[in-house]
Amino acid sequence: xxxxxxxxxxxxxxSETLSLTCTVSSGSISSYYWTWIRQPPGKGLEWIGYxxxxxxxxxNPSLKSRITISRDTSKNQFSLKLNSVTAADTAVYYCARDxxxxxxxxxxxxxxxxxxxxxxxxxxxx
Amino acid sequence: QSVLTQxxxxxxxxxxxxxxxxxxxxxxxxxxxxxWYRQLPGTAPKLLIYDNNKRPPGIPDRFSGxxxxxxxxxxxTGLQTGDEADYYCGSWDTSLSAALFGGGTKLTVL
Numbered sequence: 001x002x003x004x005x006x007x008x009x010x011x012x013x014x015s016e017t018l019s020l021t022c023t024v025s026s027g028s029i030s031s032y033y034w035t036w037i038r039q040p041p042g043k044g045l046e047w048i049g050y051x052x053x054x055x056x057x058x059x060n061p062s063l064k065s066r067i068t069i070s071r072d073t074s075k076n077q078f079s080l081k082l083n084s085v086t087a088a089d090t091a092v093y094y095c096a097r098d099x100x101x102x103x104x105x106x107x108x109x110x111x112x113x114x115x116x117x118x119x120x121x122x123x124x125x126x
Numbered sequence: 127q128s129v130l131t132q133x134x135x136x137x138x139x140x141x142x143x144x145x146x147x148x149x150x151x152x153x154x155x156x157x158x159x160x161x162w163y164r165q166l167p168g169t170a171p172k173l174l175i176y177d178n179n180k181r182p183p184g185i186p187d188r189f190s191g192x193x194x195x196x197x198x199x200x201x202x203t204g205l206q207t208g209d210e211a212d213y214y215c216g217s218w219d220t221s222l223s224a225a226l227f228g229g230g231t232k233l234t235v236l
Binding site: 061099118 | 128157158159161163169170171172173176177182214216218220222223224225226227228229230
């Protein structure tokens with residue numbers, strides 16, 4: 001059973017860079033896509049971006065200028081960097097396995113997330 | 127405001143059935159698959175339905191999904207108090223090239 005665990009600082013100062021790592025166990029990140037999602041306190045879910053099994057990335061257009069998602073296959077980890085953070089970036093950050101796929105017959109895209117990590121709260125404050 | 131629209135809340139009595147709607151457009155639900163997640167208080171979301179109407183292993187058949195045009199519906203029968211949670215729909219948006227979530231629906235089992 002694949003398990004994911006987020007790690008990183010719980011407090012980041014405004015204008016600095018938020019850095020998180022997701023460690024994947026019982027599964028290889030060289031298979032599937034791997035995604036980051038966040039949830040501000042008391043609010044809904046926001047997709048941040050994914051990295052594919054081959055290392056390609058795709059980011060949420062609203063965050064694209066500030067995001068980098070990378071991976072370390074030797075450690076079976078993938079990471080998120082979000083720069084120039086503000087209080088609006090305060091959220092619980094989740095990593096998840098992403099069943100990304102494209103149906104060439106119908107032209108439909110699949111991107112469902114399972115399983116998820118337990119999440120880590122990152123607060124942006126001075 | 128989310129691109130995928132869900133009612134903020136729904137409620138029903140134990141043992142009853144409830145449906146949660148998710149409305150989108152041709153660039154997302156209309157031409158891509160729909161997913162549903164359940165988030166119990168203080169926990170990470172969990173996949174309930176994928177590819178419009180399929181249940182992952184371990185998800186009981188009390189949960190069902192359907193899609194028609196640019197809208198989707200999650201159905202839950204035999205409601206239990208343990209079903210009280212936030213429910214989110216999701217889909218891919220071809221125009222945005224981004225995964226989307228609905229704003230979430232809080233289910234109360236009275």
